[in-house]
Amino acid sequence: xxxxxxxxxxxxxxxxxxFSEESVTYLNEIIxxxxxxxxxxxxxxxxxxxDELNEIFSERGVIGRVASKTTTNFVRKNSPLILxxxxxxxxxxxxxxxxxxxxVIDDQINDIVDYIPKAKIVKxxxxxxxxxxxxxxxxxVLL
Numbered sequence: 001x002x003x004x005x006x007x008x009x010x011x012x013x014x015x016x017x018x019f020s021e022e023s024v025t026y027l028n029e030i031i032x033x034x035x036x037x038x039x040x041x042x043x044x045x046x047x048x049x050x051d052e053l054n055e056i057f058s059e060r061g062v063i064g065r066v067a068s069k070t071t072t073n074f075v076r077k078n079s080p081l082i083l084x085x086x087x088x089x090x091x092x093x094x095x096x097x098x099x100x101x102x103x104v105i106d107d108q109i110n111d112i113v114d115y116i117p118k119a120k121i122v123k124x125x126x127x128x129x130x131x132x133x134x135x136x137x138x139x140x141v142l143l
Contacts, residue, residue, distance in 0.1 A: 019060040019061075019129075020129045021061070022129060022130070023129035023130040024060055024061045024062055026129075026130035026131065026132065026135045027062055027064070028061070028062065028063045028064070029135050030105075030135055030138050030139060030142075031062075031063055031064040033139050033142075034138075034143060036064065036103070036142060037064065037067035037068075038057070038062075038064050038065065038066045038067060039066070039067060039068045039069060039070065039090075039093060040053055040066055040068075040069040040070070041070045041086050041089060041090055041104075041106070044056075045069035045072075046072065050067075050068070050069060053066040053069070068093065068097070070084075070086065070089040070090055070092070070093045071084075071089055071092060072084050085111050086111045087111050087113065087114055088115055090104060090112065090115065090116055091115045091116065102120060102141075102142075103120055103122055103137075103138045103141040103142055104116055104120055104121045104122065105122045105130070105134065105138055106121070106122075107123070107124040107125065107126035108126070109121055109123050119141065120141055122134050122137045
């Protein structure tokens with residue numbers, strides 16, 4: 001598959017390969033209720049264009065569009081990989097786009113919490129994906 005080659009790792013086929021059906025349903029609920037847009041901060045932003053990200057999201061049933069992705073302006077020193085401090089990258093994106101109404105939804109928040117108010121972060125269980133509690137918190141932050 002072209003996505004497996006692009007990401008340099010094997011990916012399962014079907015909707016399970018990157019998103020669970022339940023997580024897509026929950027994400028769609030957030031988007032429908034709040035009109036939220038998606039800004040990608042994961043490693044996918046390094047290898048994939050916004051069009052490619054939108055194709056992946058659409059193939060999995062996500063109704064929203066990827067509007068943007070963060071930069072890699074804050075790469076960690078002495079890192080052999082392009083691993084940035086995502087909290088700084090998110091903060092830069094928010095400041096550059098004059099965005100004050102947002103929520104950060106992620107399963108790995110260690111490099112985010114020092115730069116984004118905790119009230120704006122929804123921590124997702126990496127084993128389960130989005131949950132109804134995550135939806136409630138995200139919607140409350142955005143509305």
